[in-house]
Amino acid sequence: MSNQLEKIKELIERRATARMGGGDKAIAKQHDKGKYTARERIAMLLDEGSFEEMDMFVEHRCTNFGMEKKHYPGDGVVTGCGTIEGRLVYIFAQDFTVSAGSLSGNLEICKKCNPKISTMDKKEVVVL
Numbered sequence: 394m395s396n397q398l399e400k401i402k403e404l405i406e407r408r409a410t411a412r413m414g415g416g417d418k419a420i421a422k423q424h425d426k427g428k429y430t431a432r433e434r435i436a437m438l439l440d441e442g443s444f445e446e447m448d449m450f451v452e453h454r455c456t457n458f459g460m461e462k463k464h465y466p467g468d469g470v471v472t473g474c475g476t477i478e479g480r481l482v483y484i485f486a487q488d489f490t491v492s493a494g495s496l497s498g499n500l501e502i503c504k505k506c507n508p509k510i511s512t513m514d515k516k517e518v519v520v521l
């Protein structure tokens with residue numbers, strides 16, 4: 394297999410892992426409470442197939458409380474853009490399957506960056 398194909402395969406695997414958030418057990422726990430995951434909430438709100446996720450592989454930088462041993466792609470926030478009734482919106486949602494929805498400094502980056510992008514583009518930001 395070529396080096397390029399190996400990298401593509403690795404990217405596909407990393408995306409699949411990232412989409413699982415905190416894993417099967419955490420997703421089942423969320424569903425048992427009658428709640429949806431961040432990606433499920435986004436999918437319900439946006440037009441079908443319009444969501445483009447950004448920063449899927451961002452990870453926390455915390456080294457306190459044993460956090461250096463735990464790494465979750467996306468850092469508990471699903472961020473991206475999509476359309477609602479054909480109108481472009483930027484969206485981010487807390488993923489409660491990752492560290493029970495606790496937030497790191499990376500969310501602050503999302504809060505600061507995405508509204509600036511939407512202001513430049515004159516688009517809306519949806520926070521779930």
